[in-house]
Amino acid sequence: MTITAGDYTLNKFGFSSLRRPISYFHVAIGFSSLDNCSCIILIHHILVAMRRPISYFHVAIGFSSLDNCSCIVLLRHILVAMRRPISYFHVATGFSSSAFLKGNPVTVGRLLAMFALFCSGVAAAQDNFDIRFETKVHYRNSEENRFPVSFPFPPQALPEGAQTAFLETVDAGDKVDLSTITAAGRWSWNEKLAVHFKVDVWDKYDRNPTSEDNKIDLDVFFIRYGEHFRATRVPLTPSFYAQIGKFAKFERQRERRTESYGLVSTAFNRFEDAGIELGFQLPIGLYGKASWTTGNPVFIRDPNALAGDNGTSDIRVPPNVNPDPELKTGIPILYDAEIESFDLGEDSEVGLGVGYRWRSEDNNTAFDILLFGYERTLAQDRGFHGSFYGSDLDLFDLGEVAGATGIRLPAEGDKKEELGANLWLNVGSFSLFAQAVDQEAANLERVGKEVELSYTFDWGLTISPVIRYSELDPDFVGNPAYPAPSVWWQWEKYDYGVNIDLSDSLRVIIEYADNTFIRAGREEENNETLVSFIWRHR
Structure with missing residues (x-):
């Protein structure tokens, strides 16, 4: 089928399953990828879309008017989406036709497609x-x-x-970093139905490698859909x-007072997961949550600001010889990536x-x-963007690497389980957050504990000092050559x-991370000092 819009003509699918006009949004992103679509074409179609009285977002998900859309109709479309090879859900999220059940990476093209999707409905x-x-x-x-x-790297894999x-x-x-530029928000169709989004550009401190x-x-x-009440x-x-x-894990601390993370939040719930979550809240304070998600792969990163470079193309031998990369490995821990x-x-x-909540x-x-608690089966390996190292079980056993026979962590089985508890306490201007997690990943057990205390002073300027203690205690020891x-x-x-x-738009955070660990009984x-300048605009 040939689709013509403005001065541009693209050949794509007919999308007969949608039974609605093909929008400029579909044309602009090529439906599954922006790889072959120029920014000029995209911007052109965004601007055209923003002038339409009924947005192309409505068209994309199969509604001509969301104002009169009931929960039943929405759920019907979600269920239909889960059964269709090219679904309404895929249109809304920018994933390709097999992404919902088989998995597909979130590409730059799809991220830009998300912005086209959002912008196309702003005017309406x-x-x-x-x-x-x-x-x-x-x-x-x-x-x-x-x-x-002590790993037996060959001479050509080491710096000269x-x-x-x-x-x-x-x-x-001493460094000065632009860590991220963020666009985040919410698009509400009514009091109970909304899309939430957050896109980071550059995102240096969350990149791994x-x-x-x-x-x-x-x-x-x-x-x-529904009412969600925070802690x-x-x-x-x-x-x-x-x-x-894609959303944050429900046990994650949402309002951190520092730009850095504690060891527990780094290891277990720093990053978002993708899937389905349900929850209820009662006036007596009782609440419950359940999730079915992709599950974050187990990998390694430094607990300070930068994750480190592990498995990047510039250290792969061959084709490189005696690589000496600018960014180093870091001193990493296992974490849910x-x-x-x-x-x-x-x-x-x-x-x-x-859980249980109470407020005076x-x-x-309050x-x-x-x-x-969480449970999943570890994969043999999960591809990792930017690194040729494996994750999950492949990270624990290096037996397939030449010269590394027997170099492994003492992993057994493929089950990953964790149990944990959170406590939030607010009294006036004082706040406390505490979390404890006990995790076993293929019989590799770790226990983590974290407590954060802060107090807010309003002296014309709002000043909030904070102190956080965290610890991570692994109950295993691997091969010394790991x-x-x-x-x-x-x-x-x-x-x-x-x-x-x-001001309301400018915050400065000054912090110092004091890391200590026991290496060979010593x-x-x-440690790291971080001064952050955060500018916000709404």
Whole structure:
């Protein structure tokens, strides 16, 4: 079928299953990819779409008017989408036809397609569209540290003249970084139905590996029906919600007082997952949550600002000889990494949570307790964008690497399970967040604990000092020649910081990360100072 729009003609599918006009949005993104579509064409079609009284977002998901769309109709379309080879869900999210059940990476083209999707409906729903922008610039001072490893790298895989490899600070010294430019918001169709999204451009501090991961990242994109109450918020009437897409784990701390993360949040729930989540909240304070998601792959990263470069193309031998990359490995821990697909197949994860909330009548005091657990089957390997290293089980056993027979972690089986508990407590201007997690991944057990305390002073300027303690205690030891022995070291981390709100749109955060760990019976450090300038615009 030939589709003509303006001065542009593209050959694509007929999409007879939609039974609606083919929109400029479809033409602009080629339906499944922007790889062969120029920015000029995209911008042209966005501008055209924004002048239409009925947006192409409505067309894309199969509704001519969302104002009169009931929950039943929406659920019908979602269910239809889950059964169609090219579905309404795929149109709305930009995934290709097999993505929903088989998995497909979130590409730059699809991220741009998301913006085309959102922008195309702004003119038709301006009153219900809320978007905010955020830019983060940092001064970073990372202490220089390096620790030798015993892995038998061949001479051509080491820097010229080196006798051994090292775990090293990712980017030591004084640096100024633009970490991210963010667009985030919500598009509400009515009081209960909305799309939530967050897109990061550049995203330097969330990239793993730092130098070769995606420079544009779709952090959040999900459709939610119902009322969702955040921690310590109690509904006046019984409520429930259902959401589908990519979203934060329900136990994650949503309002952090620092730009850095504690060891527990880094290891277990820093990154979003993709799938389906359901929940209910009762006026008596009881609430529950359940999720069926892709499950974050297990990989390695440094717990400081930069993840480190592990498995990047510039260290692969061949074709490289004696590589000495600018960005180093970091001193990494095991962590639940960023997902690369939407996949509810056999390796997907199931999560359950139950909790209780209470808030005083004067709203001065509130607390929230959540118990949660997750379970999934580890994959033999999950492809990782920008790294030729494997994840999940492939990360634990290096027996397939030439010369590395027997070099492995003491993994057994393929089950990944974790149990945890959260506590939120707010009393006036004082707040406390605590989390404990016990995880077993293929019989590799780790226990993590984290506590954050903060207090807010309103002295014309809003100033909030914060202190956080976290620890990570692995209960296993791998082969001494494993290339990242830091994954079984005992870690402690203190984060000291202060937030200064200079205006409604400008915040400065000054913080110091005090990392200590036990290596060969000796206490070592890898500390970092971070000063962040955060500009927000709504």
